[in-house]
Amino acid sequence: MRISELSRESGIPLPTIKYYLREGLLPAGEPTARNQAAYHEGHLARLRLIRALTSVGKLDLGTIGELLAAAEDESMPMPALHEAVSESVCRFGPCAADADAEVGADVVRDLLAEFGWTVTPSSPSLRMLSRTVSVMRQLGCDADVSFFRPYAAEATRAAAAEAALPAPGSVISERMSAVARSILLDAVVLSLRRMAQESCAATPVPAGEALHPVGVSEA
Amino acid sequence: MRISELSRESGIPLPTIKYYLREGLLPAGEPTARNQAAYHEGHLARLRLIRALTSVGKLDLGTIGELLAAAEDESMPMPALHEAVSESVCRFGPCAADADAEVGADVVRDLLAEFGWTVTPSSPSLRMLSRTVSVMRQLGCDADVSFFRPYAAEATRAAAAEAALPAPGSVISERMSAVARSILLDAVVLSLRRMAQESCAATPVPAGEALHPVGVSEA
Numbered sequence: 001m002r003i004s005e006l007s008r009e010s011g012i013p014l015p016t017i018k019y020y021l022r023e024g025l026l027p028a029g030e031p032t033a034r035n036q037a038a039y040h041e042g043h044l045a046r047l048r049l050i051r052a053l054t055s056v057g058k059l060d061l062g063t064i065g066e067l068l069a070a071a072e073d074e075s076m077p078m079p080a081l082h083e084a085v086s087e088s089v090c091r092f093g094p095c096a097a098d099a100d101a102e103v104g105a106d107v108v109r110d111l112l113a114e115f116g117w118t119v120t121p122s123s124p125s126l127r128m129l130s131r132t133v134s135v136m137r138q139l140g141c142d143a144d145v146s147f148f149r150p151y152a153a154e155a156t157r158a159a160a161a162e163a164a165l166p167a168p169g170s171v172i173s174e175r176m177s178a179v180a181r182s183i184l185l186d187a188v189v190l191s192l193r194r195m196a197q198e199s200c201a202a203t204p205v206p207a208g209e210a211l212h213p214v215g216v217s218e219a
Numbered sequence: 220m221r222i223s224e225l226s227r228e229s230g231i232p233l234p235t236i237k238y239y240l241r242e243g244l245l246p247a248g249e250p251t252a253r254n255q256a257a258y259h260e261g262h263l264a265r266l267r268l269i270r271a272l273t274s275v276g277k278l279d280l281g282t283i284g285e286l287l288a289a290a291e292d293e294s295m296p297m298p299a300l301h302e303a304v305s306e307s308v309c310r311f312g313p314c315a316a317d318a319d320a321e322v323g324a325d326v327v328r329d330l331l332a333e334f335g336w337t338v339t340p341s342s343p344s345l346r347m348l349s350r351t352v353s354v355m356r357q358l359g360c361d362a363d364v365s366f367f368r369p370y371a372a373e374a375t376r377a378a379a380a381e382a383a384l385p386a387p388g389s390v391i392s393e394r395m396s397a398v399a400r401s402i403l404l405d406a407v408v409l410s411l412r413r414m415a416q417e418s419c420a421a422t423p424v425p426a427g428e429a430l431h432p433v434g435v436s437e438a
Contacts, residue, residue: 131275132275136400140264141387141399184351198339201382202297
């Protein structure tokens, strides 16, 4: 298809597509004539992916470019690709230096040991968790490791379930869709957290029941 | 304490504190002399809270001001306060109009019915979930409601556990710490998701086991 059709199909304005082409976010089309090129389904899928990462993932185009390059670099092992996702997602706003990561390091160490997770020590995910725990403690919220355990168990379940999701069967590569899935499901998790919190505030659970997972009752 | 001590104690530069005072994010101190005021533990706690919401929550100061005002407005019921949190967190980047919320509305409807959640129909959390599901479908990832169910179950568990966390026992009000907790635990959840994904990619779980939650095996 021509670039005008690509724009119509994707709903993305022509100047934006041209900008993505110039920035290398979208690969060039196949030249057909002077100043003309043909685009195919792969370009359309790639445009949708970029849109998903900007609108839902709220990532900037520079970060998206790095993530797409990492996904395309087949020589990069999957754990390193996931670490690249962490690098993009586990970012702090300004003033993060206030949080001393050492203060929350015990929670990270305990969860890693308990769940037997294999995570590169330099991964931004570890730093983000320990800093966040540190900030929680600064605010006087001293949740211990038993509080975090169910969150870690669910993260383990979800990671396995997400990895087992069937490939989209589209022109998006398996690696590319692993990246997109990981980031889109963050938004799913956050919106479900909000829904449950709003509902819980509307119909509070008696304190004694709060610690049991849904669907589990004492016999 | 004087404003210079407040700055030293909090590690926040004096000009920043003065800016927060001008913007009304930090309440004025008690006037002691011309151009002097006394600040107390409440101011220090408030500064830490603002820092937590900027660094970990990555919220802008305008949004933080709105959230703090909502938390202080005791006449606002708790569900409305949580909806204000949703309003701040469930935001999309540019181009979100591409995602037709109607396309993912079935997942939202099914989960609301199944979990019996009470959520205001106008809540941004509902819109965010349906839009995200819509974007996933656009990308060819057509997860059905059974895929989302365990995420919703965990959100229910977490909301109850978070609501049951003991009050920090500090000068931060219960409402204020509910807001901070909700947002800080988003960062906990996201970093744990990354850790589990990195680990899962390093040591993939056989596909047949992927659907069972951790610790549960068939007898």
